[in-house]
Amino acid sequence: MPIRPQDRADRRDLLLRRLGDxxxxxxxxxxxxxxxxxxxxxxxxEALRERGYPIESSRGRGGGLRLAPRWGLGRVLLARDExxxxxxxxxxxxxxxxxxxxxxxxxxxxxxxxxxPTSERRRLALLRQRVYVGSPASAAVxxxxxxxxxxxxxxxxxxxxxxxxxxxxxxQAEGRDTQRTIEPHxxxxxxxxxxxxxxxxxxxxxxxxxxxxxxxxxxFLPCAQQMIDCATAGVAGLEPL
Amino acid sequence: MPIRPQDRADRRDLLLRRLGDxxxxxxxxxxxxxxxxxxxxxxxxEALRERGYPIESSRGRGGGLRLAPRWGLGRVLLARDExxxxxxxxxxxxxxxxxxxxxxxxxxxxxxxxxxPTSERRRLALLRQRVYVGSPASAAVxxxxxxxxxxxxxxxxxxxxxxxxxxxxxxQAEGRDTQRTIEPHxxxxxxxxxxxxxxxxxxxxxxxxxxxxxxxxxxFLPCAQQMIDCATAGVAGLEPL
DNA sequence: CAAAACATGTCGGTTTATGGCATATTTTGC
DNA sequence: GCAAAATATGCCATAAACCGACATGTTTTG
Numbered sequence: 384m385p386i387r388p389q390d391r392a393d394r395r396d397l398l399l400r401r402l403g404d405x406x407x408x409x410x411x412x413x414x415x416x417x418x419x420x421x422x423x424x425x426x427x428x429e430a431l432r433e434r435g436y437p438i439e440s441s442r443g444r445g446g447g448l449r450l451a452p453r454w455g456l457g458r459v460l461l462a463r464d465e466x467x468x469x470x471x472x473x474x475x476x477x478x479x480x481x482x483x484x485x486x487x488x489x490x491x492x493x494x495x496x497x498x499x500p501t502s503e504r505r506r507l508a509l510l511r512q513r514v515y516v517g518s519p520a521s522a523a524v525x526x527x528x529x530x531x532x533x534x535x536x537x538x539x540x541x542x543x544x545x546x547x548x549x550x551x552x553x554x555q556a557e558g559r560d561t562q563r564t565i566e567p568h569x570x571x572x573x574x575x576x577x578x579x580x581x582x583x584x585x586x587x588x589x590x591x592x593x594x595x596x597x598x599x600x601x602x603f604l605p606c607a608q609q610m611i612d613c614a615t616a617g618v619a620g621l622e623p624l
Numbered sequence: 625m626p627i628r629p630q631d632r633a634d635r636r637d638l639l640l641r642r643l644g645d646x647x648x649x650x651x652x653x654x655x656x657x658x659x660x661x662x663x664x665x666x667x668x669x670e671a672l673r674e675r676g677y678p679i680e681s682s683r684g685r686g687g688g689l690r691l692a693p694r695w696g697l698g699r700v701l702l703a704r705d706e707x708x709x710x711x712x713x714x715x716x717x718x719x720x721x722x723x724x725x726x727x728x729x730x731x732x733x734x735x736x737x738x739x740x741p742t743s744e745r746r747r748l749a750l751l752r753q754r755v756y757v758g759s760p761a762s763a764a765v766x767x768x769x770x771x772x773x774x775x776x777x778x779x780x781x782x783x784x785x786x787x788x789x790x791x792x793x794x795x796q797a798e799g800r801d802t803q804r805t806i807e808p809h810x811x812x813x814x815x816x817x818x819x820x821x822x823x824x825x826x827x828x829x830x831x832x833x834x835x836x837x838x839x840x841x842x843x844f845l846p847c848a849q850q851m852i853d854c855a856t857a858g859v860a861g862l863e864p865l
Numbered sequence: 866c867a868a869a870a871c872a873t874g875t876c877g878g879t880t881t882a883t884g885g886c887a888t889a890t891t892t893t894g895c
Numbered sequence: 896g897c898a899a900a901a902t903a904t905g906c907c908a909t910a911a912a913c914c915g916a917c918a919t920g921t922t923t924t925g
Contacts, residue, residue, distance in 0.1 A: 391631045391913080403741040409792055409870065425872065438727055443923025446870045459700045459707070459739045461732055466700070468728025469710065469736075475720060476713035482772045482835050483781045483811075487709025495710075500644040531723045540687045540724045570724075574757065574815075577723055587914045594723050621781065632882075650901065661884040666903065684892025687901045872921075880913070890903075895896105 389479055395427050399450065402438060406449030406510070413448070426474045461498075467507075467544055470495055474511040475572065509545065520576040528576045529595040538600035539579065543567050548584075550601040553592055560598065565590075627658055634667050635660070637699070640691065643679060647690030654689070702739075708785055711751060713734055716813065719757040751785065754810045761817040769817050770836040779841035780820065784808050789825075791842040794833055801839065806831075 388394035394417060400412070403486055410428070423457045430450070437451040461469065473492050481488070492511070496504055520528070542549045548566050555561060565581035571577075571591060578591040627771040629635035635658060642654070651669070655662040669689070673679055678692040702710065714733050722729070733752070744785060761769070783790045795801050806822035809829055811830060813819075 400741070404743065410806070410872095411870085422873095422916075423914060426914085427870090440871055441873045441923080442921075444869050444925065446923070447701060448871085459702060459736055461700055461735055464728045465732035465735060468725040469732040471725050472717035472722070472729050472732075473710060475722065476716040479716060479813060479815055481713070481716065483777050483784070484709040484712050487705045488713050491706035491710040491713075494702055494706060495700055502645065526891080536724050543724070572720060574720055587643045651903095652901085663884060663886095663904095664882080667882085670903090681902055682892075683890075683900080683902045685894065685900050687892070689902085866918105866925105868923100868925085870921100870923080872919100874919080877916095877917100878914085880911105882911070883909085885908095886906085888903100888905085892899100893900075894897090894899085 388417065395431060398424070398427055399431055402448055402450040407447040408449075409447045440614060448516075461495075465514045466495055466498065470507060470510060471514070471544075474514045475516070477511065478514055478516040478572075480597065506546075507544070513543075515569060515571045517571050520573040521534070527573055528593075531577075531594040531597065535597050535600050538602055539567070539594070539597070542600070542602050543579075547602050551592070553596040554596045554598055563592075565592070566572075627829075629658065636672060639665070639668055640672055640677060643689055643691040644693070647693070648688040649690075650688045686758045707736055707739065708748075712755070712785075713746060715752040716757070718752065719755055719813075747787075748785075753785075756810060756812045756821075758812050758814045761814040765814075766816055769834075772818075772835040772838065776838050776841050777835070779843055780808070780835070780838070783841070783843050784811065784820075788843050792833070793839040795837045795839055804833075806833070 386397065388397050388441075401408070403415075410424045417424070422435065428438055428440075438448060439451055440446065440448050458562060470492065472530070473488060477485070477488060477492075492558045496508055496548070499507055513606075539578055541547070546567065548564065550564050552560065553561055553563055564584040566584065567579055567581045567590075569580040570577065571580050577594045579594065579597075582588075582592050583590045627638065629638050639654065639658070642649070642657075651665045653664055653783060655665045658665070669681075672706055672819045681687065681689050711733065714736075716730060717735055718726070718729060718733075737749055740748055779790070782788070787808065790806060791805050792806060793801055794804055805825040806820075807825065808820055808822050809830075810821040811818065812821050818835045820835065820838075821830065821832050823829075
């Protein structure tokens, strides 16, 4: 079952992954596997090592090749939204002050940020400081927590990472619904209740809004004075420009 | 200031990033920037589009190229430990049941897992289920929380992801120190206090251990009956095989 | 000591990538 | 409406690279 990678780069990526997957295979076997010459495999190994992958080899009978076992992942390809979700999750976790993996986490966050275009990097770097984990909700408050609407959450998510101004319809504790124009600043977790801390334009004050009490969201698009009701229309039209 | 990428793959990655960074540049400018022909740039564009990157172009005066602005990061290169840290953070954040970015997060987690060698993937996929966020610590307990030792945490981190058996020296609430042989199962966060839930071999029971009360850690290495005191010797010797 | 494996050098043939040119198409400015 | 500017595509000769094969050296194991 020889594999035929399309590209040289392809072949090298594949080889790297195989080396991590199944250690101890000889170069000759790999050559057969990829339908190529042995020399090519060694050239690939050289190139990979030059790129910094710690490929180990043992000579003699029973020898073979392997990628140092606790090393390198191949490349991780994340779509933008996935990377954003990951960043937010990492920001949240960091707020819990994990004693165990904090260093690795910080480095991973920086790497993830580096993958964003420079124009966004600065903005997203601050995102971490906009998530807070507070003291937990009282039993009574936690009791009343409902699953928030997905469509509302999608819109709030975007408004949060883009720091856009939104109009929301908010159901107050007494049951009255009011319209607010707020500037989303900060997310606050009083577990299991999630809040948004925002500047309320109407009251000119900082208030907290429970996610599950936000009924509809309207995002203001700065570029076109356009308003798109994200709660009903989805977010497809949100591409700026 | 022409840049000279080493490789064709390199050049294409660079081009992709530039397209996201600075939109609206013309192909001719890019060619000059990379010290290559215009034709090559167009070929690169073709290849990148084939790979699925939504590169937009506008013709005519003032036209140019750009990557659709909210799209694709380039490749994210994470070292193994960084990826593990990210996974753990994401697991922790997921336990908080974030209403906002849960979907993206789950997808990102899967992508990250896919980058691990198949042998580890299954094991790491279960890692998510071994992190719990419980009800928060009482004021009295939170008050007594100390910063745990870094060296201890490093060792515990490894023992956790590898599910190794460890010997610990544990300081009980009354101040007595006892030696335990425990099997690390689960991490429990009663914010801000982090616990390890583990099976205690001596008592044959499941107990919780506060991170800040664990004084030393000794990790058992299954392969060589060897024991390495990670709290003092670091973890360099932990490479299995 | 011989076999097995990694590692490296060289060489000729082949493949591929590249750059230049021509050309079509779309958009914009005048 | 025309010229200029830009994307987009095809073709081709050439230069670069890649590759396989062979030779050779080195390390490890039985």
